[in-house]
Amino acid sequence: xxxxxxxxxxxxxxxxxxxxxxxxxxxxxxxxxxxxxxxxxxxxxxxxxxxxxxxxxxxxxxxxxxxxxxxxxxxxxxxxxxxxxxxxxxxxxxxxxxxxxxxxxxxxxxxxxxxxxxxxxxxxxxxxxxxxxxxxxxxxxxxxxxxxxxxxxxxxxxxxxxxxxxxxxxxxxxxxxxxxxxxxxxxxxxxxxxxxxxxxxxxxxxxxxxxxxxxxxxxxxxxxxxxxxxxxxxxxxxxxxxxxxxxxxxxxxxxxxxxxxxxxxxxxxxxxxxxxxxxxxxxxxxxxxxxxxxxxxxxxxxxxxxxxxxxxxxxxxxxxxxxxxxxxxxxxxxxxxxxxxxxxx
Numbered sequence: 001x002x003x004x005x006x007x008x009x010x011x012x013x014x015x016x017x018x019x020x021x022x023x024x025x026x027x028x029x030x031x032x033x034x035x036x037x038x039x040x041x042x043x044x045x046x047x048x049x050x051x052x053x054x055x056x057x058x059x060x061x062x063x064x065x066x067x068x069x070x071x072x073x074x075x076x077x078x079x080x081x082x083x084x085x086x087x088x089x090x091x092x093x094x095x096x097x098x099x100x101x102x103x104x105x106x107x108x109x110x111x112x113x114x115x116x117x118x119x120x121x122x123x124x125x126x127x128x129x130x131x132x133x134x135x136x137x138x139x140x141x142x143x144x145x146x147x148x149x150x151x152x153x154x155x156x157x158x159x160x161x162x163x164x165x166x167x168x169x170x171x172x173x174x175x176x177x178x179x180x181x182x183x184x185x186x187x188x189x190x191x192x193x194x195x196x197x198x199x200x201x202x203x204x205x206x207x208x209x210x211x212x213x214x215x216x217x218x219x220x221x222x223x224x225x226x227x228x229x230x231x232x233x234x235x236x237x238x239x240x241x242x243x244x245x246x247x248x249x250x251x252x253x254x255x256x257x258x259x260x261x262x263x264x265x266x267x268x269x270x271x272x273x274x275x276x277x278x279x280x281x282x283x284x285x286x287x288x289x290x291x292x293x294x295x296x297x298x299x300x301x302x303x304x305x306x307x308x309x310x311x312x313x314x315x316x317x318x319x320x321x322x323x324x325x326x327x328x329x330x331x332x333x334x335x336x337x338x339x340x341x342x343x344x345x
Contacts, residue, residue, distance in 0.1 A: 002061035003088055011056045014049030021045055057093035062086045065104040067150040072096040083150040099154060103147045105214055108166045109140040112222060118162070124222065125171050127178035129186060133227050135178065138219035141170050141202070149210035156209065165209055170216075173202045187221055194218075 025038040062068050068084030073095045084098060091098060111117040112124035116138075124136040143166060145153055157165055177198045181190050195218050203213040 004056065004059035004061040007052055007059055008056035011049060011052030014045060014052050017045045018042065018049050054093045058090050060084065060089045060091055060098045062089065062100065065102055066100050067103055067145075067147055068098040068100050069151050069154040070096050070098055079151065079155075081151060083147075099158075101145055101150050101154065101159075103145050103150070105142055105144050106162065107140055107142050108162050108170070109138075109219075110167070110170070111138045111219065112136055113138075118167075125174045127175040129178055129181060129183040131182045133183035134224050135183065135186060136222040137174055137178065138222070139170065139174060140217040140219060141166055142214040142217065143206060144212045144214060146207075146210050146212050153210040161209070161211065166206070166211070169205050169209075170202060173198050173205065177201070183223075183227065191218070 021038060021042045025042065028038070060068060062084055064086045066086060068089065070080035070084060070091055071078065072080055072092070074092065080096075083101075089098075109117045110119075110123045110125055112122050114121050117123040124138050126134060126136055128134050145161070153161055177194050178186060180197075181194055185191075186194060195216065198218075199213065199216040202216055206213050
């Protein structure tokens with residue numbers, strides 16, 4: 001509790017004490033009891049009450065977030081030009097009064113939702129775009145009273161600056177800004193540009209009236225039912241087009257995948273055929289080389305063929321029959337006993 005409130009509380013108690021003493025005096029007098037000394041007490045308590053009331057009327061305590069406009073009967077203009085600063089201040093009792101103004105941040109909200117705005121019900125800003133579409137804007141204006149212009153605000157607006165200044169200014173600036181953009185620009189590419197334009201214009205106009213714009217908040221944009229339905233239909237069509245495009249792309253990818261698989265299989269067949277041909281070529285070349293080597297060996301050693309023939313015979317063969325008149329007669333190695341060499345006829 002500050003000192004000014006304390007003094008005013010003491011003054012109130014003093015007046016209650018005066019009333020109590022007077023009541024006691026009346027009761028005692030009605031009972032024919034002595035009231036000696038009560039008159040002195042009444043005078044004493046009355047003096048204290050008047051003194052505390054006078055001091056209390058002259059003391060003013062301002063919080064750090066407050067400024068005070070002094071309405072004075074002795075000032076030429078009827079008020080002090082300089083506002084009172086925070087702290088305990090003194091004014092002329094009963095000749096001057098102080099009107100307190102907050103300089104802290106305040107918020108004025110205009111919303112389509114009935115319970116969200118400063119005014120109960122739909123208080124959104126109806127505005128028309130450059131292409132003639134009507135939209136509804138929800139917005140909040142965060143502002144503060146300029147501490148250096150508190151007296152000017154009091155003279156021009158008193159405590160009506162929120163409803164009579166901030167609200168109409170904001171609504172007018174919003175409508176002017178929206179009218180410069182198409183409806184598709186308002187909600188997409190130029191939304192931030194529009195907000196910046198509103199903030200700049202609103203800040204300048206509030207400053208001319210002693211207020212400081214802290215921030216402009218664009219809360220929401222609502223379309224008319226007809227336009228919202230057309231936007232919904234357009235979005236559905238775009239989604240369907242995207243879906244159809246996706247299906248086409250999917251089919252293209254499937255066809256490309258099938259083509260690549262077929263191409264891979266064809267390439268594999270070609271590679272396998274080339275491999276077989278190369279293998280056969282290598283085998284033929286090897287066989288030809290082998291035949292050339294055999295021919296060269298037989299040319300230099302004719303008996304080699306007879307030797308190869310004999311080595312290929314089974315060890316169990318003891319007799320061979322040759323056709324009659326055959327010119328071939330091969331001496332075979334011993335098949336049974338070294339003492340009796342076999343003879344082939």
